[in-house]
Amino acid sequence: MTFFSFLLLLLSQNPTAPKPAQATPVKETIAWSAQRPLTWTDFKSKPMPADRLAALTSGNIDVQVGCTDFVFSSSVKAVFLPQESWVRDAAKATPALLRHEQLHFDITELHARMLRQKLSLVKLNCQHLNPAFNNLTRAAFSAWQREEARYDAETNHGLNADKQKFWEAQVQVRLTQLVAFAQ
Numbered sequence: 531m532t533f534f535s536f537l538l539l540l541l542s543q544n545p546t547a548p549k550p551a552q553a554t555p556v557k558e559t560i561a562w563s564a565q566r567p568l569t570w571t572d573f574k575s576k577p578m579p580a581d582r583l584a585a586l587t588s589g590n591i592d593v594q595v596g597c598t599d600f601v602f603s604s605s606v607k608a609v610f611l612p613q614e615s616w617v618r619d620a621a622k623a624t625p626a627l628l629r630h631e632q633l634h635f636d637i638t639e640l641h642a643r644m645l646r647q648k649l650s651l652v653k654l655n656c657q658h659l660n661p662a663f664n665n666l667t668r669a670a671f672s673a674w675q676r677e678e679a680r681y682d683a684e685t686n687h688g689l690n691a692d693k694q695k696f697w698e699a700q701v702q703v704r705l706t707q708l709v710a711f712a713q
Contacts, residue, residue, distance in 0.1 A: 557611060557613060557614075558611075558612050558613055559590075559592070559609035559610065559611060559612075560572060560609065560610040560612060561607050561608070561609055561610075561713075562607070562608035562609070562610070562635060562636075562638065562639040562642070564712075567632055568587075568610060568628065568631060568632050568635060569628075570617050570620035570623060570628065571620075572610065572612050572615065573585065573586075573587075573612065573615045573616050573617045573620070573631075574612040574613055574615065574616075575588075575612075575613055575614055575615055575616040576616055577616050577618050581616075581618075583618075583687060584617070584618050584619075584623065584627055584687075585615075585616065585617040585618065585623065585627055585628075585630075585631050586614075586615055586616050586631075587610065587615050587631040587634040587635055588610070588611040588614035588615045589608060589609060589610050589611060589634065589635055589638040590608075590609050590611060590638070591606060591607070591608055591609075591638060591641060591642050591645065591670070591671065591674065592605075592606070592607045592608075592609050593605070593606050593645065593667055595659070595663065597656035597659070600656045600657070601656070602654045602655075602656050602659070604646075604649050606642050606645050606646045606649065607642060607713065608635065608638040608639040608641075608642040609638075610635050610638075615631075617631075626688060626691070626694070627688060629688070629694070629698065630685065630687065630688030630694060631688075633681070633694075633697060633698055633701060634678060634681070636701050636702075636705065637674070637677055637678055637681060637701060638674065638678075639705065640701060640704055640705055640708070641670060641673065641674035641677070643705070643708040643711040643712060644670065644673075644708065644711075645666075645667070645670040646711040646713075647708060647710075647711045648666060648670065649666070650711070652666065681697055684697065685697055
């Protein structure tokens with residue numbers, strides 16, 4: 531079975547071009563799990579002096595696709611990137627701040643589920659995968675990024691407790707609605 535990384539499909543202008551001889555190192559990731567919430571020890575990077583935030587969650591939606599005997603298959607995972615995530619001072623960081631950062635990761639999972647749902651509904655032709663697949667994933671990633679920005683803006687990075695509670699409840703409802711697309 532041949533699998534292609536989403537990033538290779540998205541960035542590659544010529545899918546038949548030779549691949550570089552050196553593989554890029556695999557980054558440490560933590561897959562989203564309802565049973566495994568984030569802890570401050572997961573945040574392994576350091577903030578830059580100019581960073582004004584108290585913490586930063588870096589996540590991604592890891593999409594891999596393949597075709598076997600002209601049948602499309604895909605894998606979509608919400609992942610947390612410890613080496614790109616940081617907390618300014620874990621000893622002084624509040625549980626509320628950790629809940630805010632966790633919800634960033636939960637929103638990533640929500641959008642991964644939405645993408646899994648979309649991929650289960652569309653019929654992608656393996657011989658003509660692009661641009662349909664790229665358009666679908668670009669739209670999904672754009673919606674995810676817009677929601678992440680809206681979440682921070684509306685909650686003032688978690689400082690507005692009422693808005694934070696609202697977002698926590700709404701994201702939980704939406705995750706439950708898409709439980710059929712959980713991994």
